[in-house]
Amino acid sequence: xxxxxxxxxxxxxxxxxxxxxxxxxxxxxxxxxxxxxxxxxxxxxxxxxxxxxxxxxxxxxxxxxxxxxxxxxxxxxxxxxxxxxxxxxxxxxxxxxxxxxxxxxxxxxxxxxxxxxxxxxxxxxxxxxxxxxxxxxxxxxxxxxxxxxxxxxxxxxxxxxxxxxxxxxxxxxxxxxxxxxxxxxxxxxxxxxxxxxxxxxxxxxxxxxxxxxxxxxxxxxxxxxxxxxxxxxxxxxxxxxxxxxxxxxxxxxxxxxxxxxxxxxxxxxxxxxxxxxxxxxxxxxxxxxxxxxxxxxxxxxxxxxxxxxxxxxxxxxxxxxxxxxxxxxxxxxxxxxxxxxxxxxxxxxxxxxxxxxxxxxxxxxxxxxxxxxxxxxxxxxxxxxxxxxxxxxxxxxxxxxxxxxxxxxxxxxx
Amino acid sequence: xxxxxxxxxxxxxxxxxxxxxxxxxxxxxxxxxxxxxxxxxxxxxxxxxxxxxxxxxxxxxxxxxxxxxxxxxxxxxxxxxxxxxxxxxxxxxxxxxxxxxxxxxxxxxxxxxxxxxxxxxxxxxxxxxxxxxxxxxxxxxxxxxxxxxxxxxxxxxxxxxxxxxxxxxxxxxxxxxxxxxxxxxxxxxxxxxxxxxxxxxxxxxxxxxxxxxxxxxxxxxxxxxxxxxxxxxxxxxxxxxxxxxxxxxxxxxxxxxxxxxxxxxxxxxxxxxxxxxxxxxxxxxxxxxxxxxxxxxxxxxxxxxxxxxxxxxxxxxxxxxxxxxxxxxxxxxxxxxxxxxxxxxxxxxxxxxxxxxxxxxxxxxxxxxxxxxxxxxxxxxxxxxxxxxxxxxxxxxxxxxxxxxxxxxxxxxxxxxxxxxxxxxxxxxxxxxxxxxxxxxxxxxxxxxxxxxxxxxxxxxxxxxxxxxxxxxxxxxxxxxxxxxxxxxxxxxxxxxxxxxxxxxxxxxxxxxxxxxxxxxxxxxxxxxxxxxxxxxxxxxxxxxxxxxxxxxxxxxxxxxxx
Numbered sequence: 001x002x003x004x005x006x007x008x009x010x011x012x013x014x015x016x017x018x019x020x021x022x023x024x025x026x027x028x029x030x031x032x033x034x035x036x037x038x039x040x041x042x043x044x045x046x047x048x049x050x051x052x053x054x055x056x057x058x059x060x061x062x063x064x065x066x067x068x069x070x071x072x073x074x075x076x077x078x079x080x081x082x083x084x085x086x087x088x089x090x091x092x093x094x095x096x097x098x099x100x101x102x103x104x105x106x107x108x109x110x111x112x113x114x115x116x117x118x119x120x121x122x123x124x125x126x127x128x129x130x131x132x133x134x135x136x137x138x139x140x141x142x143x144x145x146x147x148x149x150x151x152x153x154x155x156x157x158x159x160x161x162x163x164x165x166x167x168x169x170x171x172x173x174x175x176x177x178x179x180x181x182x183x184x185x186x187x188x189x190x191x192x193x194x195x196x197x198x199x200x201x202x203x204x205x206x207x208x209x210x211x212x213x214x215x216x217x218x219x220x221x222x223x224x225x226x227x228x229x230x231x232x233x234x235x236x237x238x239x240x241x242x243x244x245x246x247x248x249x250x251x252x253x254x255x256x257x258x259x260x261x262x263x264x265x266x267x268x269x270x271x272x273x274x275x276x277x278x279x280x281x282x283x284x285x286x287x288x289x290x291x292x293x294x295x296x297x298x299x300x301x302x303x304x305x306x307x308x309x310x311x312x313x314x315x316x317x318x319x320x321x322x323x324x325x326x327x328x329x330x331x332x333x334x335x336x337x338x339x340x341x342x343x344x345x346x347x348x349x350x351x352x353x354x355x356x357x358x359x360x361x362x363x364x365x366x367x368x369x370x371x372x373x374x375x376x377x378x379x380x381x382x383x384x385x386x387x388x389x390x391x392x393x394x395x396x397x398x399x400x401x402x403x404x405x406x407x408x409x410x411x412x413x414x
Numbered sequence: 415x416x417x418x419x420x421x422x423x424x425x426x427x428x429x430x431x432x433x434x435x436x437x438x439x440x441x442x443x444x445x446x447x448x449x450x451x452x453x454x455x456x457x458x459x460x461x462x463x464x465x466x467x468x469x470x471x472x473x474x475x476x477x478x479x480x481x482x483x484x485x486x487x488x489x490x491x492x493x494x495x496x497x498x499x500x501x502x503x504x505x506x507x508x509x510x511x512x513x514x515x516x517x518x519x520x521x522x523x524x525x526x527x528x529x530x531x532x533x534x535x536x537x538x539x540x541x542x543x544x545x546x547x548x549x550x551x552x553x554x555x556x557x558x559x560x561x562x563x564x565x566x567x568x569x570x571x572x573x574x575x576x577x578x579x580x581x582x583x584x585x586x587x588x589x590x591x592x593x594x595x596x597x598x599x600x601x602x603x604x605x606x607x608x609x610x611x612x613x614x615x616x617x618x619x620x621x622x623x624x625x626x627x628x629x630x631x632x633x634x635x636x637x638x639x640x641x642x643x644x645x646x647x648x649x650x651x652x653x654x655x656x657x658x659x660x661x662x663x664x665x666x667x668x669x670x671x672x673x674x675x676x677x678x679x680x681x682x683x684x685x686x687x688x689x690x691x692x693x694x695x696x697x698x699x700x701x702x703x704x705x706x707x708x709x710x711x712x713x714x715x716x717x718x719x720x721x722x723x724x725x726x727x728x729x730x731x732x733x734x735x736x737x738x739x740x741x742x743x744x745x746x747x748x749x750x751x752x753x754x755x756x757x758x759x760x761x762x763x764x765x766x767x768x769x770x771x772x773x774x775x776x777x778x779x780x781x782x783x784x785x786x787x788x789x790x791x792x793x794x795x796x797x798x799x800x801x802x803x804x805x806x807x808x809x810x811x812x813x814x815x816x817x818x819x820x821x822x823x824x825x826x827x828x829x830x831x832x833x834x835x836x837x838x839x840x841x842x843x844x845x846x847x848x849x850x851x852x853x854x855x856x857x858x859x860x861x862x863x864x865x866x867x868x869x870x871x872x873x874x875x876x877x878x879x880x881x882x883x884x885x886x887x888x889x890x891x892x893x894x895x896x897x898x899x900x901x902x903x904x905x906x907x908x909x910x911x912x913x914x915x916x917x918x919x920x921x922x923x924x925x926x927x928x929x930x931x932x933x934x935x936x937x938x939x940x941x942x943x944x945x946x947x948x949x950x951x952x953x954x955x956x957x958x959x960x961x962x963x964x965x966x967x968x969x970x971x972x973x974x975x976x977x
Contacts, residue, residue: 316945
């Protein structure tokens, strides 16, 4: 009876290069460098070869082998932009997957940003940009929304409902669910018809985090073992939402951990039980009524054990950097300078602020692992230097306009 | 009715007596405060005792007369009175004990005693009898080594370590938590029998000619130049013949350091007798100066020998003394375990002396420093005008990398017009640095107050917005930890040990002046960066205790004996 609903987050930020104070005013190229740790091109190539291409090839094979299998993706705009620029084969491989008809694409902000927290106008704009991008590359119009890093609240749900989406994804956080199970469809408080799918974080994390952990009592994880856990949901839920980073396959869990082998055998192990199956998010939403209303008065995300915004917004430097970048909105849009505005938006990508997180920095945990900068402080200093340059560009632009205005009458008279 | 009132009266009197006792206590604690403030140490001790005696006597007298006056002689009241006076006496005793303890701290430490947060560990660890070789202890210390040894030994003693601390010569030091021994007597027979002459690299070369009796604790190695001049003749006479004379003439080393090496070996020779007559499980020697003593003790006792490195010769000098390097090498090689005070030092031990990694344990130093709470704003006028203060403190020598800081500051000053750089300290590079600032055209924004007493230095610390430690090589860097403890953001060089303890700091390679300038500008410009660094490092600073260091040492002792 339980149906598996796979959703994968596919995202790469435009990391900013080392940018000391001396470069302010002299260098407007923030995202290109040869330095290994920060070269977006090099990182994209590495991840594409380890994860995107082999995993896409495997899923294509599996979808063809099992016509009842379904999966869904959220491909961020900045991911797609980098794929087009650095590795077009990656785009092609996703196009092939979408063409099977067994793949659903979800909507998000183009820049994988925290814009909903700071500017509704900017948020709408970025969702619109993402819609355009998916249409251009895949001819696809999403019906279900997933906000950056599963950041979610009642207010977001209302906004998304008004924008016409039928469903939205969120974390199955214990403090919201309490005794309830994530294996049902719910609806958020204060909405009319939009439905909510919640991540089953135990089963998701068994694959995403624990798969290769030798300290884990259930190590090694086999497809049959996992299918057995899914079967246990039988009679106790409609669906099992397995939401995870796509990089789980081949990048977080390397090929030698056996992750691809696991994935290859998972569908047949799941389908051994005649009641089991797969659903895309919109199928799940169309097929199941909401079991209950859930209240998300505060923001919930899938990050860290706190499942809140603290990965991006828990210290002074993060609050400062985010406030400063969004404070430029009006002035920067007034310039009408497309390159400048696009740079500003790339700087809104949530990862920049994640890198500034000081939680557990002393212990050297996951934040440190995913941080291409030496410390949260380096990330902040670099980012703020670049922001200083962005401000200079706004000023310069305004100066140029003024001089142009002055020049005009002279031109007319001559 | 009558009875009642008299009872009440007695009660009242007892209460009065109690308040008096309390007053005595208050008076005593006031005396204690006074003693601390004025640091009239010894006088205070006896003075306080006298005062306590006097006050106690008086109280007892009053109580007695009060009791006598009262005609209803209830035995209960008597008892209460005698109890009250007993408490007073006990309290007086306790207080006098604390006064003595405090005065001890004032005399010997000038720092707050190590806090034992972890004392619940103590009963579980087995007693460890440690023969510890050091070179100096406060107040007779010339550098940080003595203080570190004292603090570590103090913390160890609280974790069930029974320490005999050996010093090269007799000094009046009071260490209530450990025994002291002085390397005064040399047992030549013991030395000969033990075959130490044949095996010690350097002793071996001079064999039986090693004329020990003539050298009797001649001088402290860290004598000031003036003191050295005064005692030079006496000293030269002692070294004019035998082993040392030959050693020095052959090596042609400068007099000062070779004197020191002579003393190091005399210390080692005397260590044999101490090792023979003392009961211990493990030998723990601090830095090269006491390594030969540690080796001797190991030879005599066959007990495990731990060599702890606070600094290597390569950290102390840009041109290491080959004789010291040789002693350092021998000590590290013959040790059963090496303790490095940071991973930075550990890596250097591996790099310079090729000691295998698994033989070296890192035990970070602690910091007994507690920042003064009543922070006042100093240099108000300057700060009112929006000037920020970047501070650096330490010796101005090649090792401290101040020249890099000045270059970086000049670069940062182009971007930030509102800060000054204050470089506290003296040293052989001071004049060169002053000239450097002048030639960079920033003399008006760089200040060199010279060596400052702690009170003035504290004022500067309290006014500082940023502390920079740009050392070329810094085994630990306590000064940066103490700045962080005061709530000042710190920039430290990656060539230092302190960054391993305080992660929430900004780190630069000492030579990377551009990056240093970048970070100085950033800290001064972004208040949120300062606030985050301060908030986040607070927990790390409070974790930086000698108690943690002692726990690790105890484990090393236990493992060595189990092996």
